[in-house]
Amino acid sequence: MVKICCIGAGYVGGPTMAVIALKCPNIEVVVVDISKPRIEAWNSDTLPIYEPGLDDVVKQCRGKNLFFSTDVEKHVAEADIIFVSVNTPTKTRGLGAGKAADLTYWESAARMIADVSKSDKIVVEKSTVPVKTAEAIEKILTHNSKGINYQILSNPEFLAEGTAIEDLFKPDRVLIGGRETPEGRKAVQALKDVYAHWVPEDRILTTNLWSAELSKLAANAFLAQRISSVNAISALCEATGANVSEVAYAVGKDTRIGPKFLNASVGFGGSCFQKDILNLVYICECNGLPEVANYWKQVIKINDYQKSRFVNRVVSSMFNTVAGKKIAVLGFAFKKDTGDTRETPAIDVCKGLLGDKAQISIYDPQVTEDQIQRDLAMNKFDWDHPMHLQPTSPTAVKQVSCVWDAYEATKGAHGLCILTEWDEFKTLDYQKIFDNMQKPAFVFDGRNVVDPEKLREIGFIVYSIGKPLDAWLKDMPAVA
Numbered sequence: 001m002v003k004i005c006c007i008g009a010g011y012v013g014g015p016t017m018a019v020i021a022l023k024c025p026n027i028e029v030v031v032v033d034i035s036k037p038r039i040e041a042w043n044s045d046t047l048p049i050y051e052p053g054l055d056d057v058v059k060q061c062r063g064k065n066l067f068f069s070t071d072v073e074k075h076v077a078e079a080d081i082i083f084v085s086v087n088t089p090t091k092t093r094g095l096g097a098g099k100a101a102d103l104t105y106w107e108s109a110a111r112m113i114a115d116v117s118k119s120d121k122i123v124v125e126k127s128t129v130p131v132k133t134a135e136a137i138e139k140i141l142t143h144n145s146k147g148i149n150y151q152i153l154s155n156p157e158f159l160a161e162g163t164a165i166e167d168l169f170k171p172d173r174v175l176i177g178g179r180e181t182p183e184g185r186k187a188v189q190a191l192k193d194v195y196a197h198w199v200p201e202d203r204i205l206t207t208n209l210w211s212a213e214l215s216k217l218a219a220n221a222f223l224a225q226r227i228s229s230v231n232a233i234s235a236l237c238e239a240t241g242a243n244v245s246e247v248a249y250a251v252g253k254d255t256r257i258g259p260k261f262l263n264a265s266v267g268f269g270g271s272c273f274q275k276d277i278l279n280l281v282y283i284c285e286c287n288g289l290p291e292v293a294n295y296w297k298q299v300i301k302i303n304d305y306q307k308s309r310f311v312n313r314v315v316s317s318m319f320n321t322v323a324g325k326k327i328a329v330l331g332f333a334f335k336k337d338t339g340d341t342r343e344t345p346a347i348d349v350c351k352g353l354l355g356d357k358a359q360i361s362i363y364d365p366q367v368t369e370d371q372i373q374r375d376l377a378m379n380k381f382d383w384d385h386p387m388h389l390q391p392t393s394p395t396a397v398k399q400v401s402c403v404w405d406a407y408e409a410t411k412g413a414h415g416l417c418i419l420t421e422w423d424e425f426k427t428l429d430y431q432k433i434f435d436n437m438q439k440p441a442f443v444f445d446g447r448n449v450v451d452p453e454k455l456r457e458i459g460f461i462v463y464s465i466g467k468p469l470d471a472w473l474k475d476m477p478a479v480a
């Protein structure tokens with residue numbers, strides 16, 4: 001029986017391995033992690049991450065051919081194929097700080113593999129890494145090899161959170177990069193055989209190592225670029241009376257452009273886009289390509305602009321101050337159908353409002369108060385390190401309260417900001433919310449989930465990203 005071990009039981013390692021176990025009953029899959037609480041949660045009824053469909057997949061194979069363990073070394077030693085899916089955060093110190101990927105966790109995983117291995121291994125990069133990482137990993141492994149043969153493959157993951165299981169069941173493509181040698185080709189084939197259990201052959205792409213590594217960074221940069229493009233247009237829509245949804249629809253109808261990923265928003269978040277683009281920018285700079293680096297940097301600059309533009313709209317609409325005013329925040333996760341808050345635009349928006357001394361009441365169906373308080377207290381990029389290395393008990397931000405109901409959050413509020421597109425926000429009783437708010441009552445929709453006209457009929461003053469402005473907002477300065 002082929003044995004797979006995955007180092008890192010996070011958002012990628014957990015769901016990816018669960019699906020491999022489900023689709024390949026003849027393969028034993030063990031997911032290992034240094035975090036004891038995380039492994040305990042994977043072995044419990046309450047999994048450590050919320051992902052639609054995940055519970056079902058885990059329940060079907062846990063204890064049969066899917067296992068979660070903290071005994072990292074034992075399972076690495078026994079495996080034929082080792083996936084490495086550990087954190088690759090942005091460096092916060094030293095060379096490349098604020099841009100380059102921090103490969104500390106990857107390097108320590110590679111050294112551990114070299115220490116404990118007694119048989120040949122295929123080592124698969126699942127984490128998103130800078131192009132040429134495989135070369136460094138190869139050096140660490142071969143210089144400590146004790147005669148063992150290692151083949152390094154790049155197999156970047158393209159799943160999106162909230163749809164991870166769907167994406168894993170029916171991937172647009174699976175990408176495998178390997179060395180162009182007989183041993184390299186054999187290793188690529190071995191990994192292809194795993195995916196071939198459920199992925200059609202024409203969707204399994206094979207390339208050289210560097211193309212696979214770079215394709216992952218490029219794909220995320222292209223996706224994020226679309227969002228920054230539509231968000232840049234959203235600012236122009238507000239200035240001209242155009243409607244960004246109509247513009248995006250008309251633009252996306254061109255089959256060369258396509259309709260997906262053109263929703264204007266308060267900004268993109270998530271653990272990947274910003275980190276991976278910064279990483280790409282750094283690689284371009286290191287390769288003497290400043291023009292290319294600056295081109296991609298602009299995608300992040302527009303994203304930051306969009307978040308601060310939103311905060312400025314809120315403050316300027318409400319008589320240029322939110323000091324002491326209750327602002328309800330609906331949604332804190334970086335997108336719907338996940339409890340993940342890594343790099344969520346809600347952090348920057350809340351921090352902006354707190355800077356203007358607002359009192360914030362937050363409701364998100366999947367995010368706990370503890371997580372929100374940690375996020376608001378944490379330094380930039382700290383969130384992307386393993387949990388046990390993150391700051392433990394932050395001092396709670398007193399002006400922030402978290403409630404478990406949208407009606408509670410909005411009671412007595414002056415303004416309401418929608419920061420995540422949870423479906424339930426579409427069907428709230430906005431008349432009831434209006435009746436219980438201070439007047440004038442403001443709605444700032446950062447995700448275009450409500451119908452602005454209907455809310456205006458109720459009596460709200462409404463701001464929706466990229467939509468024709470309410471008369472109230474027209475004369476207010478939007479950009480500081």
Ligand SMILES: NC(=O)c1ccc[n+]([C@@H]2O[C@H](COP(=O)([O-])OP(=O)(O)OC[C@H]3O[C@@H](n4cnc5c(N)ncnc54)[C@H](O)[C@@H]3O)[C@@H](O)[C@H]2O)c1
Nearest residue numbers: 008009010011012033034035086087088105127128157386
């Ligand atoms: N989250 C996503 O949607 C997504 C999608 C595609 C790719 N990626 C990439 O996958 C990688 C992992 O992302 P994630 O979201 O799963 O992160 P995560 O923080 O959820 O999980 C990483 C896990 O690795 C563990 N870990 C770190 N060092 C370890 C070590 N030496 N030994 C054992 N365990 C160790 C941590 O404790 C943590 O549980 C990153 O490179 C990320 O960029 C993420």
Ligand SMILES: O=c1ccn([C@@H]2O[C@H](COP(=O)(O)OP(=O)(O)O[C@H]3O[C@H](CO)[C@@H](O)[C@H](O)[C@H]3O)[C@@H](O)[C@H]2O)c(=O)[nH]1
Nearest residue numbers: 157158159160161261262263265267268269270272334335
């Ligand atoms: O039209 C859109 C689409 C998305 N977003 C936002 O963009 C962010 C990222 O969304 P999404 O890409 O759906 O989720 P992620 O889980 O971050 O997935 C991205 O990042 C992963 C990690 O690398 C990749 O594997 C995926 O392919 C890639 O989509 C979220 O804040 C979304 O709200 C928009 O604002 N407008």
